[in-house]
Amino acid sequence: MASVTIDHVWKYYGKTEAVKDLNLKCADGEFLSVLGPSGCGKSSTLRMLAGLEHISAGDIRFGERRINDLPPKDRDIAMVFENYALYPHKTVRENIANSLMLRGASRATIEQKVKKATELLQIGHLLQRKPQELSGGQKQRVAIGRAIVREPQLFLFDEPIAHLDAKLRAHMRGELKIMQRELGTTMIYVTHDQLEALSMADRIAVMHEGVLQQFGTPQEIYDHPVNEWVAGFVGEPPMNFVDCLIEDRGGVLHAVHPSFAVPVTGSQEAILRDSAHRAEVRMGIRPDQIGIVTGDGGDAVAAQILLTEPLGGDMLVDAAVGQEKFLVKTKPDFQGRRGDACRLAFDTGRWHLFDRDTGLAYF
């Protein structure tokens, strides 16, 4: 087991900067997820950790040991690839035993460790099969079996369940999390799926265009995104954004839009007054932080229903406020229909205001 320190790491491909000045520290035994869209540098980071890519600048340390110049075989890592990368000409048993055979383990040791790993993953009945006779989920288990059998000090998972169908993916999320907790091995898990990151990781590093945007627990990332990009990327359905102006009305700061003016809370006002804020901001609020009721009048924001999408347990409502569109998540017994007038109540305790130029969050 080891902690991982990524210290001012850069990665260039020619003139392209794939990873820019990345700093991360992953504690021993931690489940760290690196989250970002494709091309954000997350896979490059993982491959640098594995030793499959050179580190252009900066240092990576496992524990106290600098591993920049170690070949993959000496780093004591195990990696699971997005496309599984099983050896097509070998059986499941040979695939899983490969790393043990490479380091010359005894036959009995191999037998015992393969047995343990395959029992954990429930693939004991597949040992004699070749990869092309396996389903996607089974291949993925074999790939994980190959990783855990050698008991490395660090797991590197590169979108291992991205190609599975939705149901199996949900199932594997749970299994992977349990497996990591049981083994207690440090895990760095790369994904573009925020749901995987939120549900499994102890901490999440959100990356965008090679730059680390935010590093924190899933709850911190979800509740307190540091900028507009993180706020928009994390959360499903995505956050609503509206341009607003901050105006002082009767001594209280309001977020003002042509269609509404909503006062900020006391603590938010204090932050805004302290931070020499600009008048132009962008308001962000998640669909489940907006209340919706049908009918006119009252002091809430007037809106019109554009579309309702029942999802079984929830209902998504597209509501128009002037020229803006808000997505609202409500209960499935909501009675509004297309064209009806409705009123929106913002949960101002949990909304966010971002600087319109820099995208940084005030709160």
Add this chain to the structure above:
Amino acid sequence: MASSDVVRYRSPLRSLVNVLVAIFLVIYVVWTVLPLFVMFVSSFKDLLEAFKLPTVGDWSGITLFFDFTPTVKHYQSLFLDHNFSVYLFNSIVASAGSALISVVLGAMCAYSLSRINFRGKQDLFFWIISTRMAPVVAVMVPLYAIFRGAGLVGTIPGLILAYTTFNLPFAIWMLKGFFDNVPYAIEEAQMCDGATRFRAFLSILPLVAPGVGAFLVLCILFAWNDFLFASIIGSGGAKTLPVATKELVQPQNIQWGSIMAAGVVTTLPMMFLGLLIRRYLVAGLTMGAVKE
């Protein structure tokens, strides 16, 4: 999975085409197989019997062709009087040796070209192919001069080197395509599992085995059937079967029987090799293991 059969519907035109195709195939088979058959049969005939031919248009005279007493004297004469066992050995060593060297060096070179990016890679690759662009005859004289200077003329190593010179670029060019089709992730997984780069290279060889196998056969065929190199570089001490066969044609006495027997001796091993490797090649190519 959709059936890979082509759907066909009956029509008069279709039937006509089928008949024409059948006729063409019959002619083609006669055209290609008959010479081999005549060679095979004639090699067991006495000289007089071999030249017993029916007159043109006399189809009943075709039985004349099969009216002979089999004899193996031509084969005896080849191996006892003409040293064909030595030439057979030379042919085997020269073709197998150059094929092996070409495939081993070619695979490593093709792997590097497939996996590693470096400055001038495209130019290097083009240069390797371009060595095959000049006809062999054009470089024969300088090549002979070089080989003579190095004392390689008339030796088996010289012949192996000459064949390798021409097989290697071909090997690199062909095998690179096979390596390009193997996902890099498999080697990366090997390296993460604890393999060195070379070990990872060895581990993906089974995936390119069909290519390597096919190419091995091509290299052997090239060297086995070669006459030009064998007659010039190999002349003297490293005579191979084609050259030895040609020497059976002498001004006063063309030894037709022996020539036919030599033809059989030269052809049979290659046919046997083809049969041996055919099933393996087909199995390898349909393995489908390389695709994700």
